Amino acid sequence: MTLAFPNKKVLEQEYKDLSGLLSNIVDSVPMYLFVKDTGDGFRYVYSSPMMNQLYGQFLGDVVGKTDFELFPDPVVAQAFRDKDLEVVKTAKMQRFTEQMIDREGVLRFIDTMKMLVPREGKAPYLLGMSWDITHQQQIEEEQQENNKRLALSCQAGKIYPWIWDVINETAELSLVQNGEIIHTFIEHESFTEKIHPDEQQMYRDVVNAFARGETDSLRLSFRCRYFSDQYVWLEKIGEVYEYDKEGKPSKAIGILRDITADKQHEEDVRAKRLAEESDRMKSAFIANMSHEIRTPLNAIVGFSTLLAQAETEEEKQEYLQIIQSSNEFLLQLIGDILDISKIESGKLEFIHTTFRLNEIFAPQERAFSLRAEPGVEVVFESDGDDYYIVSEKTRLTQVLTNFLSNAVKFTTSGSIRFGYKLTDTGIYAYVTDTGTGITKEHLSTVFDRFVKLDMFKQGTGLGLSICKTIISILKGDIGVESEEGKGSTFWFTIPCSPVKVS
Template identity: 40%
Template sequence: MNKQKDFTFFSKLMACANMGWWKANLATLSYECSEHIAELLGLDKTGIISFEDFDKRILKGEQHLTAIYALGVLQIPESVYLLDTKRGAVWVRSKVCFKETDEEGNTIVYGIVEIQDAPDMASAYQALQYSERLLRKIFKHLPVGIELYNKNGILMDLNDKELEMFHVDKKEDILGINIFDNPIFPEEMKKRLRNNEDADFTFRYDFSKVGQYYPNSKKEGTIDLVTKVTTLYDDNHNPVSYLLINADKTETTVAYNKIQEFEEFFELVGDYAKVGYVHYNILSGQGYAQKSWYRNIGEADGTPLSEIFGIYRHFHPDDRESMIRFLEDARKGAAVKFNHEIRVLRADGAYTWTHVNLLVKKYAPQDNIIELIGINYDITELKETEEKLVKARDKAEASDRLKSAFLANMSHEIRTPLNAIVGFSSLLASTEDVAEKELYNSLISHNNELLLNLINDVLDLSKIESGYLELHPNWFNLAELLNESVAEYACQVPSGIELRTNYPEQDFLVDLDRLRIKQILNNFLSNSLKNTTRGHIEVFYEIDSCCVRIGVSDTGRGIAQNMREKIFERFEKVDSFAQGAGLGLSICKSIVDKMNGRILIDSQLGIGSTFVIELPCQSVQV
C-alpha cells in the first residue's frame, strides 16, 4: 500500500466534498491545515496558522475563540462560526476527532472541518443551541415549581419557583433527596410513580411534617398544591427520569376567581348595556367573543367566529357588503378602522340596529396574525327614539307652519263675516225697501252663524288640546236628529243639487252624545255643500247589533289619494281658497276617537266622496 498515494487520494476526496483536516499543537498554540483549508485561508505551503491569528479570522460564532483554545480539555467537540477567507465570509463547522501525545510529550488534537455553501446547517445548529439556552431560562424562571428526579427517585434539579414555594435557601441544600422518602408525598402517588403512570392530583402540603427530610426555613403552615407527575423516556422508551410540576393552588384559585368575577361582571355589564366584545385573528380564524356580542349581531352563542366573519348571514345586504370590503382591506393592510351602523335581521323578520366598531390591533401577516378587536352595541332603542324625535320635530315644524297659516286664515275667516255683518247692518239702517231689508237680515244672520261656528271650532280645538273634551251619551231617535240637520241645511242647497236621505224602514234609538253626532254630521254636510255643484248629497245611516254607521255621500269634485289622510290633520284643507279654517274634520276625528270609533272615507276625483263614522253603541228599534 502506498501511504503517500492514499493520503493524496483522501485529501483530494475531502477537498471535493468541501472538507479538510487540521492538527492543533497545544504546545505551540498553532494549527496545521490541509491543503484545501490552507488555500482557503491564504496560508503558505506549510499550512500553519497560530491560534491567535485564526481567532481573528472568526467573524461570528457561538464562541469568540476557537474550540481548541477555548475549551482546552475538549468538553465541546464541535463548533460553528463564520470565517473570513479568500472567498469571503464562509460558514464553517469544525469537529474534534481525537487527540494523542507525540514523541516530545506534546498534546496533538486532530479534527476535520466542513465548509458550508449556505448558512442553513449553521443556522440550525445555532438555533438548537439557542433553544437549549431558552429552555434552561424558562426552566429557571417558570412561575410554577419544577422538580427533576432520576429513575431511582433522586432529585437532580429544580427551578427557582420550587425553592421559593418550599422555602429552601439554595439548590445544593436539597439536591440528592429521594422522593420516595418524602413523608408528605401521597403513598398512592409514589406507587403510580414507580409504575411509570402519569398523574394529576391535589394535596395539602403540611410543613410541620417535613421533619428532617430536607432543610427549610418554614416549620409550620400549609399550602394547597396542584401537582402533575410524568415519566420521561429515552429513544428506546426506557424510563430515565421523573418530572414533577407543582402549582400553588391558593394563588391559582384566587387568580381564577378574580378572572371569573371579572368575566361575570363584564358579561353583566354587556347584558345590561347591550355591549359586546370580540377578539379575532383574521388569518387563523381563532378568537373569543362575549354572549352579548353574538346576540347583537343575531348569532347563536358559541358559533365559531370563522363562520361569522366574512359571512354575516344576518346582516342587511348593503351592510354586509361594507363589512366584507373592510375585512378584505384589513387583510391587505389598507384599512385599520371600521365604524358603522348595521341592520341585523331577526327571527321575526324585523331589522334591529347595531353599531359596530372594529380595530386592527396587530398586523403581522408574516406571523399569521391580523388581529382585530371589536365592540358592538345595540342601538335599536336609540334609533327608534331618534326616529320619534325626527317625527316630533317635523310635526312641530309642520304645526308651527300650519298655525302660522291658521292665524292668517283666522284673521281672514273672522274678518270676512264681521265685515259682512258691519256692512249690511249699516245698509239695513239706511234702506227703506222691505225686500232689501229681508235680504240684508238674511245675510247678517248667515254671517253670524259662520262666525259662531268658527268660534265654536276654536273652542272645541282648545278643549281637545287640553284634554277636556267630554261626552254626554243619552238615548235619542237617530232619524229625527239626521232630519233636523238636513232641514237646517236645506235652505243652503244650490239649485241643481238634490239633498236626500236614505234610512232603514224602522227608526232606532241610540245611546250616543246627541250634540257631538250632530256636530260631525253638520261638518260632513257643510263640506259636501262646499264641494258639490251638481248631482246630489245623501245622508244615510245603518245599524247592526253592536255599532251604528252614519254617513254623507255626494257627487262633488272628490279628494286626491294623497290628501285623504292629511285632511284629518289640523289646519289642512283640500282647497286653501275655500271658506273655513281647516279644523272641522280634525275635530270630528278627535270626537270619533274619543267615542272609540273610526272615520272611513271613499273618494274619487270628479266622481264624489263618501264620509262615514262607525261607532260602537247600543240601539233599540222604535
C-alpha cells in the same frame, strides 16, 4: 429433550438494539424528558436532547448537575427544587405549570409532570416529562383578552350573543356578569313567554318561519321582560350557520340587542317633529283665523251700514241674508276654536242620553236643501223605520252637520244623499255627494288639523279633525272614500244597541 437458549452475544445485541430504539424514540418525542437522583441532591442522571435547548452555557452538559448549577437565578432553581420535594413528600404524581427563561432570554411556560420511579435498595429516581406550552399560553391569554374586550363591548352595547339549537329548541345565551362573559342555556318557549302579548304572535310567526328554513336570516324588534321585571325593547338578529341532512336549519347564531334607548330617541325625534309641525300649523291657523274672522266681521259691519241706507225691502232682505250668513259662519268659527281648546285641555263634554236617530237626521234634509246650490238635491235616505240609541246626541249632530256642510260647500250639481244603516255592533252613518271629490294625495290628511282642501272656500280646517276626535271618544271609526271629480262619501260608525221605535 434439550432446551435451546440464545447465546449471550445474541442477547447483548438484541438488548443493544432495543436500547438504541428506545433512545431514538425518546430523542424524537417532542417533549422534555429528564431523570433526577433523589438520593444525590436531585442531580440529573438523564436529559433528552430537547432539554439541552433550554440551557445555554451548559448545552450538552446537563447530566451530573443540579438546578442550582444550571440556572443562574436562584429563585427559579429553588422553585424547581420545591416541586421536586413535594413529589418526594407525597409520593404521588404531580402536574403543574412552570416558568423559565431559555438560553435566548425568552420566557417559556412549561407543563410538567413529575413522578417517582422506585429502585431496589436505593433512593428512587424522579422522572420528569415536560411540554412547552408557551404558544398555547399566548393563545389563551389572547383569547382571555379578546373575551374581555367582547364582554366590555357587550356590556356597553347591551348585547347578548346567542346560539340556537333549532332541533332541540334550546339556546345558549351569553351574559356579562362582573366583567366576564358567562353562558347560560334557556328553553326557547321560556323566552317567548316573556315577550309582550302585543308582539308575541308576531315573534312566533317570524321565528317559526326562520326555523322552517323559509328565510336564512331574521331581524325583528319586540318588547320583552326576560332580563328584568320591566319590558324593554329588544332587537333580535340572526342567521343559520348549520343545516341538517335534509337542508333544514339545525343551528343558528345571532345577537339580542337592547334598543330601548334607540326607541326612546325615535319617540323624542317624532315628538319634536310633531311639536314643530304643530307650531307651524298653529301659526298657519292664527294667520288663517285672522283672515277668516275678519271676512264675516267686515261683511257684518259693511252690510249693516248699507242696511240702514237701503231704500227697498228687497234690498234690505238681501243685506239681511248676507249678515245672517256671516253671523252663522262667525259662530261656527268661534265654536270650532272653543272645541279645539276643550279637546286640548281634555274638557270636551259628552253627555249620553236616549234619543231617536231620525231626530238628528231628518231635520237636516230641509236645513241643507236651503243652503245647497240651486239644482242640487239633498236627500235623507230612510227605510221608514226609526230607532232609539243611547249616545251623545249633540256631538253626533255636530259630526253629521259638518259632513253635510262640506258636501254643500263642494257640490254644485247632482245630489247629496245621507242616512244610516244598522250593523252588527251599532250604526253606520254616511254622507255621499257628487261634488269635486278629493285627490289621492289628500285623502290621508283630510282629518288632520288645519287642513283645507280649497283655500278659496270658507272654513277653518278644524271641522273634520274635531269630528275624528268625537268619534274616537265614542269608540267608533271614521273615514272617507272619494274620487276626484266624482264626489265623496264621508262615514262614521259607533257602537250602540239600536231599538226599533214601535
